[in-house]
Amino acid sequence: MSALVSPAVTRSTISGGDAAGGWATLRRGLQLSPALREGLGVTLLLAVVATLGSSVIPVVIQRTLDEGLLGDTGVDRDRVWLYLGMAGVVVVVTAVAGYAMKYRLFRSSEQGLADLRIKAFRHVHDLPVLTQDTERRGALVSRVTSDVDQVSLFLQFSGLLVIISIGQLVVATAIMSFYSWQLTIVVWLCFLPLIISLRLTQPRMTRAYAKVRSSVGDMLSAVSEPVVGASVVRAHAIAGRTQARIDASIGANLSANIRAQRLVAVTFASAGLAGGLANGGVVVLGVLLGLAGELSIGGVVAFAFLVSLFVGPVTTATQVITEAQNAIASWRRVIGVLDTPADVVDPGEDGSALPTGPLPAQVRHVTYAYPSGPVVLRDVDVDIPARARIAVVGETGSGKTTFAKLLCRLMDPDQGHVTIGGVDLREVSFASLRGRVVMVPQEGFLFDATLAENLRYGKPGASARELRQAVEDLGLADWYAALPAGLDTEVGQRGESLSAGERQLVALVRAYLANPDLLVLDEATSAVDPQTELRITAALNRLLTGRTAVVIAHRLSTAEQADEILVFDGGRLAEKGNHHDLVGAGGTYARLHASWVAQSHLATG
C-alpha cells in the first residue's frame, strides 16, 4: 500500500500515515490482521439477527397493545398471549444472538490486534530509527500499546454500533417506505445536510484526532524524560523545568482532546437538529399528503412515530463515526509503523548461510550517509583476512562506529557492498548472521532482570555452570565474587544498578557466550579499568583463537598488538598497516599514538 506512505518518508522517520483516508486505513487494517476477517460473515449475520430483534421487539409490543388491548372488539386475550409468546422468543433469540456476536467479535478482534501488535513490534526492531534515534523511543512505544488499545476499543464497542445503526437505518427506511415513500424521502432530505456536513467536517475531524494521537506520543516522550533521565533531573535540580515540559505536553494533549471533543459534540448536536426538522416536516407534509388523499390520519401519526426509529440510529452512528476517527488515527499510526520500509531486511529462508569456519570480510567501495546527514564513510575498501585481529582507530566522528555497524549489517551501505565469508551480507539470513557475527556496542545495555538472564541473551538456555565458567574464563572471578547475589543479582532498569564499567563486563561475557566467528568490539571496554580491560581482552584473544576480531579502541594499547590497524580520518580510510609501519610513516596514527603514549606516561615519565 504505497498510498499510505508519503514520499517524504525517509529511513529515520516513521510514517504517521496522515495521508490515508478512513476507508483506506480500515481496508489496510483488515488486510494486516487476517484474524479480523475470519468468520466476519457469521458475526455480521448474528449482528443482523440481533439488530432485527431489537427493532422488532418494540413493533411487536406496539401491535400487541393495538390489536390485543385496544382492538375494536375489546381485549383479545389469546392474541395477546400469542404475541407475547412471540415477543418472548424474539427477546431470547436476540439475547443469544447478541451474546454469540459479541463473544465472536471480542475473540477475533483481540486475536487480530494481538497479531497486529506483535507484527508492529517485530517491524520496529527492523527500523534503523530505533538504533539511530535514541531520544524518541517513548513515542514509539505508544504505537504498539495505547494505539492498538484504541483500535480494540473501537472494534469491540463503537465499530459494532456503526454496523447495528446502519442495519437499523435500513430497517427503519424499509418500514417507513411501507407507509409512505414520499415522507421517507422527506426524512432523508432533512438528514442530507447532516450527511454532507459530515463529509465536509471529516477532514477536520481526522486532523483533530491525528493531533490527539500524536500528542499522546509526545506526552509519553516527555514523561519518559524524568524516568529515563532521573539522575540528570536530580543532579541538576531541574525538576521544575522538567515538570514544566511535561505539563506543557499534558496541556497540549488536553487541548487536542477538547478540540476534537468540540467537533464531536457539535456534529452530534446537529444530528438532533436534523431530527427535529424531520419531525416537523413529516407532520406538515404528512398533513398535506393526507389532504391530497395519499395518507390517513393514522398513517401520519404512525409515520411520525417511525421517524424516531430513524433518528435514534442516525444519532448513534454520527457519534460513533466521529469517535471512530480517534481509532482510525491510532490504527493509521500502527499501520504507519508497518508501512515504513525496513532498509535492513532479513532475507530469511531465501538467504544463504555463512560458510563454516573462520570468517574473512571484504568491504568494497563502501559509502554511507545517515539520512539527511552528511556522508560519514566514503569509498572505504578493506580486506579482513580470516583469523585476523584488526584495530580500528581514528578521532571521534571519523566513521569508526559506522564501519563497525556496516560490518555487522546493522545498516546497509548506500554504495558498495560488504561480504563476509565470500557472501554479500544482504544475502545472509539473520539466523546465520547474528549467531556468528557479534558486535559489542559501547553502551552496555542490560535488561531489567538477573545477571544470569542477561548473560543468556548471548546463549539462550546456558546452564548456571556455563555462565559462571564464562565469567571465570574472562578473568572476572573477583568482580563476580563481590556481586551481592552472584548470578541472581538484579541489574535494575537498563542495568543501572551496576556501574557503566560493570555493564560493559556483562556485555563482554554475553558476547563471549555467543561464541561468534567474527567479533566486533566498539569501544566495548571504555569504562573498564585498565587492569581488568587488559585481562579481559587478553582472555578474549586467547579464547577466541582462530576467530576474526575487529576492535575499535581509543586506548591504543589494543592497536599496538593488532595484526593490522585501520586508521579512519573524516570518513575515509586514511592509513592501514601494523603498528611499527604506521608509527614509522608519521601520519595520523603516529600522531594519535604519540598523544596516547604521552598521556599514559605523563605521571610516571
Added chain:
Amino acid sequence: MSADTLAGAADRPGEGATGQGFRILGHGIRLQWRMFSIAVLGSLVYGALTVADAWVLGWATDHVIVPSFERGRLETGLALVTVGLFVAVATLRALGVIARRLIGGLVYYRLQAQYRRAVTRRYLELPMSWHHRHPTGQLLSNANADVEATWGVMMPLPMALGVVAMLVFAVVAMLFADVVLTLVGLVVFPLLFVINVGYQRLLSPRVARAQQLRAVTSEVAHESFDGSLVVATLGRAAAETERFARVSYQLRDANISAGRIRSVFDPVLEALPSIGVLLVVALGVERVMSGAAEPGDVVQVAYLFTVIAFPVRAFGWVLGELPRSVVGWRRVRAVLDATGEATYGTERLPGDGPLSLSVDHVGYRYPDSSTAVLRGVVVDVEPGRTVALVGLTGAGKSTLSSLLIRLFDPTEGSIKVDGVDLRALSHESLAGAVALVPQHTFLFDDTVRENVTLGLPVDDSEILEALAVAQAQGFVQALPGGIDSRLGERGTTLSGGQRQRLALARALVRRPRLLLMDDATSALDPDVEARILAALREHSRAGGATVLVVAYRKATIALADEVLFLRDGRIVDRGPHAELVARSAAYRDIVDAYDTAREAHVDGEVRP
C-alpha cells in the same frame, strides 16, 4: 493541587471494588464539580426534552393533524408553529447534548490532565532507588493508560445521572397510571441492580488482570526498544518478539476472558427492560380482564418502559467502566502513595569559590542487599584541590560519586561540603554548587542549547565557553543549526564521545564549586581528552573548583594533587600518585597496566 489531596480521598481500606468505584466517582465529581454540574444539567435537559418531543408530537396530533384533516386544509401559520416547535425542542436538546458531551468531556480530560501532572510530579520527587525498581514502561503506563482507565467512567456518568432523573419521572408517571403494574415493573430494577453487582464481581478481577498486562506489554516494548542495539547485535529480535508475543497473547486472553463476561451480561441487561414490558402487558391484560385497570393505563406504563429501556443502559456503561476505573486508580495510587522521596534542607552555601569536602565514615548498601558497596569511607579534600579516585571496576567509585550529589544517601556516616551536611542543603543550593558528569548521560529531545543550560539563564558567550572547554564547540558548530540544532531528530545522532562532551559542558556552564567527573572522558580520543584536561586545568586555576575525578589514565591522574585508591568499597590508600606507585603493588597493577602490556608486547617482538 497537591498529590496528597489527589490521593487522600476516595479510599477506604478493605472496601469492595464497587464501593471503591463509587468513591472514585465521588472524588472525581468533587474535583470538577462546577463543570460536572453543567454536564449533568445538560443531560437533564436532554432527558426532559426527549420526553418533550413526545409531548410535541401529541400536541401536533391533537392540534394540527386531526383539525387539519377535519378542516380539509393546513393553515400556514400552524404549519410554521409546528415546525418551529419541533426545531426549538431539538435545538434546546442539542444544547443539552453539547453541554453533556463537551463539558462532560472537559471534566474527563481535565481530571486526566490533573492526575497526569500529579503522577509525573511524583516521578520527579521519588528517589533513584525507587526508579531503579520500576520499569520505564510501567511508569509510562501509570501516567497514561492507568490515569485514562481511572477516569474513563466520567464520560458516561452525566448521561447516567440524567437517566436517573428520567427514571424518577417515568416511575412517578407510571405510579399515577397503575400502582400494581408499576410495582411489577419495578421488580425489574432491583433485578438489574443485582445482576449488575454479579457482573462487576465477575468482571473486576479480569479487567484488573488485563490492565496489569497492559502495563507489562508497555514495559516489554519500552525495554526492548531501549535495548534495540543489543537485540540487533545478538540477533535476538525473534526472541524478543516471542517475549512480546507472550505478554500480548496473555493480554489477548485476559481481554477475551473479560469480553466473554461482557458478552453474557450485556445482552441480558438489554433484554431485561423488554422482559419487564412483556410482564407488564401480560399482567395488564389480566387486570383489564378482571376490570382492575383501564387499557389506556396499561399502554402508558408499557410505553414508559419502552422509552426508558435504552437510556437505562447508560447505567450499564458506568458500571461496566467501574472495574477498570478501580484498577487504574489503584495503580495510580501506588505512585502517588510511594514514599522515600529525597528530602532537602533549607540551608544555602555561603560565599563562592571552591568547596571543601568531608566524607565521614560513609557506608552504602543497596536496599534489600546485604553486601556493602562502600564501607567506612573517610575523605577530606581541601578547597581547590583536585583528587583522583582510582579503583577496579566495581570497587564503588560510581557509588561514591553518586552519594556526593545525593543521587543516593549513605546508609552510614555523613558527607559535608564547607562544613554543611549535604542533607541540610536546599536542592537548588546543592545542585548549584556540586555538578556530576556521568559516564553516560541522558540527553533531552531538545536543542544543544537547552541540553547544556537545562533552563539556567546564561548568555550565549557562557554556553560557548563551556562548549569550548569541553571540546564540543567544533562538532556543535558543524551541526546544521549550531547550538540551536535539535538533538534526537534525524541525522543528529551523536556519538558516545560527543554526548560525553555535552555532559561536561552541561556541568561546566553551571560553574560548580565541586566538580565530580565519573570517568567522564572514557569515550573520548586521547587527543580530545588531553585538550579537555588542559582546558579544565586552566579553568580550575582561574576561578576554581574542587575536583573529584574517577580516572584510569595517567594523564588524568596527573592532574590530581592526590589520589584516593578505592578497593572493595574502602579507601585503602591515599597520597600523591608517585607515592602510591612506589608503595602499592595493587595500585601499580591498575595504573601501569598499559605500560606493562606494552613492554610485554615489545619484549615479545624483540624475542625471536
